[in-house]
Amino acid sequence: MEGNVKRLISLVLVLAMIAGLTAGVSTATAATTTTLVLTVGKVNYTLNGAAKVGDQAPEITSSRTFVPIRVVSEAFGADVNYDPATKTVAVLLGATSFEFIIGQKSVKINGDAALMDAAAYISKAGRTLIPIRFVSEKSGLNVAWNATARTVTVNSKAPVTGTIKIGLVTDVGGRGDQSFNDSALRGLEIWAAQKSFVKGGGYAAMTDAAYKQSLADNAPDLSSRGIAPIPGITPIVLESKEQTDYVPNLTKLAEDEGCKLIIAVGFMLSDATYQIAKEHPQTKFMLIDAQPSDPTTFAPLPTLPNLVCFLFKEEQCGYLVGAIAGMATKANKIGFIGGIAVPAVQRYEAGFMAGIKTTNPTAYGTAGKNVADVYAGSFGDQPHGKLIAQTMIAQKCDILFHAAGATGNGMFEALKEAGGPDKGLWGIGCDVDMGKNPNLYPAGTLTCAIKHVDFATYASVKSIIYGTFTPGVVTLSLRNGGVGWAQDNVAKVLSAAQIAKINTLRQDIIDGKITPPEDPKAVPTWTAPTGF
Structure with missing residues (x-):
């Protein structure tokens, strides 16, 4: 199977990368549209007018045009993975995730079942071909067929121009949580607006150098995703101080500010977001970390039709940092x-416990009872987080992991005061690479469980600009780069052989050989892989 179709997948990512996926970060270099022209029966094609040569020609089967998935992925910034065991092909294209099964017409689009009129298949040359019009x-x-020339032209839509208001409602942790918000x-x-927030309110222009540094610090693993500033974006941010702020904040952005997209940050906003999205069908909404559900x-x-939900496989990155711990x-x-x-947070916990169980059954103990496991009951109480960490340190814990937002910042404070690495004490952060944050404790950060809320947010914004917004549920995972682990100080603590084992565990998750549990209650009966 071709190089781009080699692993499994989960679902989506890359969103509105569909148009102008250039690697540069200057607004002057951002492309507006991408045009791909392929000819049936020929391996030669053009991309934005440049001649290219592939290794598989498009084919017409059952009166439908099929093209090699590799060409599409390279042209439009898609992420493609293949699971040979289930014959499942996952395509991450724009704001839309596809899951095909070779030889079947059934497909999932952002998690919803659909039916194609033609099935994806493997060519005689061993290449995966997909029905280009449907995808x-x-x-x-946009897709157009020229019967005379036997060409199919695919291009991204021209971006919306002018000033576009994009709203965002934080969870109670708010700005400055050094984490999720x-x-x-x-x-x-x-990443979208290329603006720096000014303390007290307002924004200042950000230099290209500062923009590049943000990408280098926070997204070195996303260098191929074409992240670049989007002209005309005006952010409107409302911070929630308590849960009763959710509905009025969302309503204000929809009615008073006229935002084209409203981003709701966190599971706690789920009910409010569904309610306000239903009441404002002309406004698009993005909900992070939740899929609204019936309370009963x-x-x-x-x-x-106006709501997209982004979920993450936190148990996967939690598992890897647990294995490191x-x-x-x-x-x-x-x-x-x-x-x-x-x-x-429970998915983080479940994965973390399973990772410990895999690499150190002694530290895990009987049914995980040897691991100190405490919930603070808040995402914004740093002193409480510090107190919990101090108690754990007093109990001789030498590795601490938090999934607690701003509350977890207190963990790093406690570790630093207790002597940190000089005393054999290390912290593990979550959501972002906290080891790059000078306001926390980089010297005492062993690793971090990363999930790219930043990229999901950026991609959603871009989907509005390029008209590629698609409702449903998008799940980001190790397979599509949505989660991962940070190197930080791991090499100072683990041997090269141990790090190699961590990378093996990572690949085994991608290949479907290991499935970390999502529920902490399932960890005691979960069978850990051996040899680690």
């Missing part, structure tokens, strides 16, 4: 600090 139109691309703000304010049955609510601990005592027991 293009469902992801917001700040990651979403980075995706909107810095917990079944997912019907998909709204299991290898790094000298005392065989590890601690986990949660903020509020929402699903995303």
